[in-house]
Amino acid sequence: MLLISCVLAKAQTGYNIPITLKPYKNTYVYLGYYYGKMKALADSALLDANGKGVFAGKEPLPGGIYFVVSPRKEILFEVLIDKQQKFSIAADSASLPNNVTFTGSQDNLLFHLYTRFTNQIGGEINRTNESFKAAKNEKDSAKLRIRLKQLTDRMQLYRDSMIAKNPNTFLTALFQAMKEPVIPPAAKHPGGKYDSLYAYRFYKSHYWDGVSFSDGRLVRTPFFEAKMEKYYKELVVPNPDSIKQEVDHMLLYSRSNQEMFKFLLVHFVQKYVNPEYMGQDAVFVHLFEKYINTGQADFFTEKYKDFMFKRAYSLMANLIGQPAAQLDLVDTLDKPASLYDIESEFTVICFWDPTCSHCKETVPKVDSIFKAKWKNEGVTVYGVMVDGGKDLWKKFINDNKLSGWIHAYQLPSQQKQEEAAGKPNYRQLYDVYQTPILYLLDKDKRIIAKKLTYLQLDEVIDLKLKNKKI
Known part of the structure; x- marks a missing residue:
């Protein structure tokens, strides 16, 4: 009896989907699926001379919206895959999507x-x-x-x-x-009048009402990731703390489903490791510290784990709002020129290289705006030579008359001492892997802005000065 039960259980696992697809014959067709914005192939079936074939496998397919793909790699029609994975399909490509017949799948009958x-x-x-x-x-x-x-x-x-x-x-x-909240009519708003804040809060609080974050089938649909991106773009305040709170909330509710948890964490890591807006890299660092570095994300490859590890440690020391790392460098005469010795309302750090073509174009422009405006606004420019050699560096400074700056670089002996002590160098501390890079610090050397253009940096300085006067 036990043997018969085991045989029956084994026979019921996996998937078996016979397909008849006219007018194709003696060719392959494919079964694909959505994964967020991406599309991928799950299986192939060789059609015989009568256009008949079978999609089959020993392991069940993860639930989601799948699609049948023609020999020319064109999506012909969609198919729902859930618990019932033994059904048949008959279709004629000349009259799609109307002429598709499903047998043995109530979900697909309704879906069709x-x-x-x-x-x-x-x-x-x-x-x-x-x-x-x-x-x-x-x-x-x-x-x-x-x-x-x-x-x-x-x-x-x-x-x-x-x-x-x-x-x-x-x-x-x-x-x-797929449902979206319907905002109550104005008469039902507080005071009986339309209230935009009430409408926003109502819409946001009910946005996920129909979604179960424990339903892994949703990751294999063409709309779920788009719905999520709309939420973060239109409804979540784009500061790192607000995003971290929302991200943690979603990941908490997805814990009971590994498929959903993996999808969400991968999505958030990829979105915030190189974020659209300055400062949101703090979200990636948060994800790294809370989930990745604590062994909760073993589904990442070793290569990608190594990338995330290095990226996180390149960002931890230069998050917006944090004190900038000390720079104990020397000037053109090899005398001490420490960052924290500067007493200034604002400090612009300019990491540059005299041999870099972009630097040759940008650094003189930084100098022009410094002399024309920033200098009178209490801004000090601390220029750090990253590469290029001391002689070319000094020549560029003299040729372009970069006076009024504090020019600094790291002695080779300082670099060797750092390496021997196992200390992170300034490239890692400031995430300097290309040039030029600009940072803006306040009088206490806290990071206000980073990796902006000099014109964007100027706008930030203007805004800070304006707010200071209010």
């Missing part, structure tokens, strides 16, 4: 009906949008706006009906996750 409906409504929406663009007066535009709303409402009503009739299906989980 929905796909046909959305194609019909989607076509009407596209035509209405084109008419809206060509509208010649406000009266026509108003009519078309009403029509667009009617069409989108029909789409949502269809989804709501599907949810009500089929509450426990994968398709319902997808519809719930």
Whole structure:
């Protein structure tokens, strides 16, 4: 009896999806899937002379939205994969997506009906949008706006009906996750008047109502990552502390599903290791310290772990708001020229190389704005020669009349002492792996801004001075 049970259990594992796909024959077709914004292939099937083949494997496929791909690598139609992984597909590429038949999969029967409906409504929406663009007066535009709303409402009503009739299906989980909050009418806002702050808070607090972060199937859909990016772009305050709080919240709720946890952590690491906005690298450092360096992310390759380790330690010492690392360097006469000996309202550190073409163009411009403006605003420029050699460095300073700066470099003997002591060098402490690089420090040598252009740095100085006067 036990042997029979084991055989039955083994027979029920894996997936087996026979497919008949006209007019293809004696060729391969493919089963692909979404993974966030990416697409990948999961399997292939060789069609015989009658256009018949089988997608099959010993291990079950992870749940999600998959798609059938033609021999020419074109997506033909989508397929839902969930617990039931033994069903058949019959289709004719000449009449897609309408002529697709699923046998043995209730989810895909419902999904196919929905796909046909959305194609019909989607076509009407596209035509209405084109008419809206060509509208010649406000009266026509108003009519078309009403029509667009009617069409989108029909789409949502269809989804709501599907949810009500089929509450426990994968398709319902997808519809719930795709839903966006509907802001209450103005009459229901505090005081009975439209309140933009209330609307924002309501929308944000209900944005994830239909999403379960323990549902790993959502990572294999074309909309989940886009929904997440919209949330962080439009609804989360873009300062590092706010982002860290949101990220931790999501990762906490995904703990029960390794697939979702992995997807989210990889997404956040890749987004914030080289962030769009200055200062958000603090989010990556937070992720590294809390999750990666504590052994909670063993799914990263050793090569990528090494990259993250080095990147994190190159950022830890130069996060916005932190005290800048000490620079015990010497000037052109090899006399001490320490960063922390500077007494100034602001200090601009300029890491540069006299042989670097970009530096040759930028450094004189930094000098021009320094002499024309910054000097009178209490700004000191601390120029650090990174490479290029002392002779070329001094020649460039003299040729371009870079007077008024504190020029500094590291003696070879200082560098050897650092290496012998196992201390991080200034390249690591300031993440200097290209030139020129500019940092802006306040009077206490805390980092205000980094890796901006000299014009952007000027805007920050103006803003700081303006705020100081208020």
